[in-house]
Amino acid sequence: MSIDLSQFFEVFFEESFEGLDAMEAELLNLVPGEEDLETINTIFRAAHSIKGGSGTFGFTSVADFTHVLETLLDQIREGSRDLTAEHVNLLLKSVDCLRALLRSLQAEQQPDLAEADELRIKFEEILGMRAATKAAASDTDSEEPVTESSRNTFQIDFKPHHHLFKTGNEPLYMISELAELGDLETQAFQDDVPDITDFAPEECFLSWRFFLTTDKEQSCIEEIFEWVEDDADITITLCGGLFGDELEETKVAQAATDTEIKEAETAAKPTAEVKKSAPVKSAAANTESTSIRVGIDKVDSLINMVGELVITQAMLSQLGEQEITEATIASLQEGLAQLAHNTRDLQENVMRIRMLPISFVFSRFPRLVRDISQKLDKQVELKLLGEQTELDKTVMEKISDPMVHLVRNSLDHGLETVEKRVAAGKDPVGTVTLNAFHQGGNIVIEIMDDGQGLNTTKIREKAIKNGLISESDDLSDNEINELIFLPGFSTADQVSDLSGRGVGMDVVRRNIEALSGSVEVSSAPGVGSTFTIRLPLTLAILDGQLVRIAEHTYIIPLISIIESLQIDISKVSRVGKDLDVLRLRDEYIPILRLYTIFNHQGAIETLDKTLLVVVESDNQKVGLLVDDLLSQQQVVIKSLEANYQKVDGVSGATILGDGRVSLIVDISGLIKLSGLKKPGSQELIIESKASLEAS
Amino acid sequence: MITPQDDLHNKLTLEQDQDVKQFLTFIMADEEYGVDILTVQEIRSWEEITVIPNAPDFVKGVINLRGTIVPIIDLRRRFAIPAIEYGPLTVVIVLKVKLESTSKIMGIVVDAVSDVYSIAEHEAKAVPHLSDSEHAQFVAGLVNVGEKMVALLDLEKTMDI
Secondary structure, three states: OOOOHHHHHHHHHHHHHHHHHHHHHHHHHOOOOOOOHHHHHHHHHHHHHHHHHHHHOOOHHHHHHHHHHHHHHHHHHHOOOOOOHHHHHHHHHHHHHHHHHHHHHHOOOOOOOHHHHHHHHHHHHHHHHHHOOOOOOOOHHHHOOOOOOOOEEEEEEEEEOHHHHHHOOOHHHHHHHHHHHEEEEEEEEOOOOOOOOOOOOOOOOOEEEEEEEEOOOHHHHHHHHOOOOOOEEEEEEEOOOOOOHHHHHHHHHOOOOHHHHHHHHHHOOHHHOOOOOHHHHHHHHHHHOOOOOOOHHHHHHHHHHHHHHHHHHHHHHHHHHOOOOHHHHHHHHHHHHHHHHHHHHHHHHHHHHOEEEOHHHHOOHHHHHHHHHHHHOOOEEEEEEOOOOEEEHHHHHHHHHHHHHHHHHHHHHHOOOHHHHHHOOOOOOEEEEEEEEEEOOEEEEEEEEOOOOOOHHHHHHHHHHOOOOOOOOOOOHHHHHHHHHOHHHOOHHHHOOOOOOOOOHHHHHHHHHHOOOEEEEEEEOOOEEEEEEEEEOOOOEEEEEEEEEOOEEEEEEHHHEEEEEEOOHHHEEEEOOOEEEEEEOOEEEEEEEHHHHOOOOOOOOOHHHOEEEEEEEOOEEEEEEEOEEEEEEEEEOEOOOOOOOOOOOEEEEEEOOOOOEEEEEOHHHHHHHHOEEOOOOOOOEEOOOHHHHHO | OOOHHHHHHHHHHHOOOOOEEEEEEEEEOOEEEEEEHHHEEEEEEOOOOEOOOOOOOOEEEEEEEOOEEEEEEEHHHHOOOOOOOOOOOOEEEEEEEEEOOEEEEEEEEEOEEEEEEEEEHHHOEOOOOOOOOHHHHHEEEEEEEOOEEEEEEOHHHHOOO
């Protein structure tokens, strides 16, 4: 019997990474001296599952490493060893190491074992002190503490329950594993095997008695059987260092009926019994977890809604069979309204399935903060608020890196050292708060610190030096703070002597804007800074303004529209060869002719007969010339790239109510395409339009 | 009289283990072209299409295929054959094309659909090197079906835009 185990690899990796996350989170909760047994149990169980899984799948490097880790945890759990801060640090490092090992295995690469070996030696040193045997020997056998009388003989009675095969276990593997431990003698009992008429091939009717002479500990034997201990009667008895008459006697004595084995079982010393402990149960619970995790309430409400929908459908089809009269038209309208309502609810709820609580992102920060604060020698308390706020999975995946950047900056540059804080009369422990909440159709994530705040004087100097603003510019503090998001501001080595905020901040902003979000900073000297990220709840749907250009319908994201207006021709002036600019209040808005950029014929070309949609992207306002404004509606974003390719100036496509495809305008792409470019300053510089004319 | 189909049918039964494949053929400018029938998703009539700005001229635009956005290529333009007006016979053959590591769903506009033949691939002959027509590069091989010649399309090349 051989199964292709590789089909289970993904599940194993997924579970293991989850297990590691859990271990990490629990380890961070551990305070040496005040540890909670349940916490240690959780960590142990996670490690144990990873070991079991990696053993099963033949990832011996992982299994071996987890083994030492588990041994230490087991001792702590049993109370035979006290937990120290050194242990926690070592265990945290092991979590990282295991993660790296599993990642490379997942990518089907040869894992780098250097770190694992180094850590393992440390573990073995700790464990070795207790076992008082040779420590830090690097051959693989040394990981098992060797007992004094080196070779023992165990009698192992193994009577699987009939359903054993159905749990996916195969005694043959266990027997060959046993054989690897030492000299193995095996007896199989066939008494239970029924007549051929009653024989069920998928059931296990055999039972075994083994005599194993080995230098290994009993725990090694228990380990082999631990995955089946609920599905079999297992008794392990130490026969002492004998190997001779006595053994022969036992062999003869067991004319081996069921009852005798049962007796042997009861007679066995309690210490020799396989421990029925939590690990196996937790492993079972873990396997139930799959990659899709949706709250049952969400599923329930979906089922409810589908029920409603079916009722509405039945009602409408009934109406359809009737003759159309005034009365039926009224109820038809009512039915359609109900249908619209149902559909909207259904859509909202289906979208909710993709939503996960933001705690998935937040959960990585305790570790990050712990590590950085240790490195910087600062005292930091991390507060997490609004962890249950839900966010689309794709958005979530992409927001975590910018957040890490911001939190790291807060710790590094925002928070002062303990001495400085004390000198400033502040609590020596700094606070970093992550807060998430919903506001309108957006999610807002705040990263707050109670540090020194941004140093506006230095930022201003830096910006002048880098030519982002001129000496004469009179900027408010807020405007100065905003400068840190400009591209010209960063590059690490230049800034590190400054307050430091601004390292790669332009990248942070760009990443957030790529998610159709925005980031702002507010700061008060000596009090702290707050970064506010605003994101749409989902990337799959947007509110769109339908516009017409010649016979083509395009969609402009409503979020980027500032206003739509009819052009007052007297306020339009021409810059350069062919760029028109509209003076709107005290700003000059460049007019982009969409029909030229998109190369469409038949659009209205005279400015006073068309409409201008003023949009903003990346702090740049432009006016888009359109023939007509149509309706506004929510649209589901579809990828153009899936079957075609990236189209400049277009961010995606959608399907309108009548089944036609309509393209969604990508404002920042459009600005790029039009040849308008904005360097660091607010000033608009018109670059060559050659590229536009070429197209 | 033996029709090409019969002929092929005989061959098919005789050479079942051979590399016989079914090909859907279509007509373009009086020439017959074939594509592996397993790549064909469906055949549709010409319908209104959404133009993609600044696309190459042989890309007519995109259509909505039950929620999937599918680009449509005018094969005449791709092959630099003079265009004709679309008529009631004009069809869109929707194909699933393997391009490098991904597979894409794309449609081609052709004059008319012709037939389905079983053709042993090894019978395909290479396109003569000196072929002067522009579209020879998109043809993977030529086969004879009875009296007729069918050009088997190199889809990967045709759809690589």
